[in-house]
Amino acid sequence: MEADTTVRRQMLLGRARLLLALFALALIASGLTAIPLEWETGLLTRWAGVADGASPDACSGLAWWLATVRAGIVETGARHPFMAYGTDWLAFAHVVLGILFLGAIRDPGRNVWVLTFGLIACALVIPWALVFGAVRGIPFVWRLIDCSFGVFGFIPLWLCRRYAVELTA
Numbered sequence: 001m002e003a004d005t006t007v008r009r010q011m012l013l014g015r016a017r018l019l020l021a022l023f024a025l026a027l028i029a030s031g032l033t034a035i036p037l038e039w040e041t042g043l044l045t046r047w048a049g050v051a052d053g054a055s056p057d058a059c060s061g062l063a064w065w066l067a068t069v070r071a072g073i074v075e076t077g078a079r080h081p082f083m084a085y086g087t088d089w090l091a092f093a094h095v096v097l098g099i100l101f102l103g104a105i106r107d108p109g110r111n112v113w114v115l116t117f118g119l120i121a122c123a124l125v126i127p128w129a130l131v132f133g134a135v136r137g138i139p140f141v142w143r144l145i146d147c148s149f150g151v152f153g154f155i156p157l158w159l160c161r162r163y164a165v166e167l168t169a
Helices: 002-032 037-047 061-079 081-100 102-106 109-135 140-168
Strands: none
Touching: 002 081, 002 102, 002 140, 037 061, 061 081, 081 102, 081 109, 102 109, 109 140
């Protein structure tokens, strides 16, 4: 019976560590993508078939939105490059939050509070995206995509929290 318990604990610990490592890496990677926005939006619009320098008025649907975002980033960068400093700090926050999960990767049972924090943060993504997206004129479908980050982040953290609680029992 004791061997079964040890095997189960090792399995839970391995699952939690893997999920948390993937979660932390995703946080860090998503943060780092906030730095080269002009390059990224240029790449994304080209993939969507929007010519470089094309006016958003010449596009429709998703292409219009992507061209609008690219134009805004390019114009802001040219006139007010200091505004990108805000996204640099956004990137920094993602990296720091990713680092926060290192303790939970090491010992999920002793760091249940980190998992609870992450669950709360994921839940807050949804109202944040819906409210501030509306205030900023972000299309509803795009806000739903932003909300999905909270939903898809919640799932592995919820599983890890369950595993961590069982590991401490």
